[in-house]
Amino acid sequence: MDPKQTFLSWPVVRQVRSGDFLGRGPSVTSKRTRELTPRTVTADRVVQSVCPYCAVGCGQRVFVKDERVVQIEGDPDSPVSRGRLCPKGSASEQLVNSPGRQRKALYRRPGAADWEPIELSKAVEMIAQRFVDTRRRTWQDHDEHGRPLRRTMAIASLGGATLDNEENYLIKKLFTAAGAIQIENQARI
Incomplete structure (x- = not known):
């Protein structure tokens, strides 16, 4: 037993002496805990x-x-x-x-083994260009009987469940306007 501790400093005795019978109050709070300041108090x-x-x-x-x-x-x-x-x-x-959080856009060139940092504006431009090229290359204006299709089967969208109604509405409008018909959401799958 620590020489500074006595029988009266035991936790159960402290609970009874302080009236904290359930052990949820000051009888179970250490001096170190009482000296701590919550991070929420010091926030700007x-x-x-x-x-x-x-x-x-x-x-x-x-x-x-x-x-x-x-x-x-x-x-x-x-x-x-x-x-x-x-x-x-x-x-x-x-x-x-997290120290492992990615804070830059990364790109892996075809055939390469490693990822390399790329400017976000360049990454967005590459994605947009590939989207437009794919739509142009795979566009189906009419079927074999001359009926209008106005679609592409090469572009699809799978939305995330964390998006709100407004974001999902805009994504649906974007992909429908682009001619995609395979539009799905994680929340429905």
């Missing part, structure tokens, strides 16, 4: 967000200090989740601050 600002993981759309409160995310918690004002998050949503701060 709080930003409302939505959990990125599934289609539920749980509200999150993102605590920011010095332009860095320091904590993410459930938003009690959210009508969807009322302040609760699943274990994955509770760990989303790790997603944001």
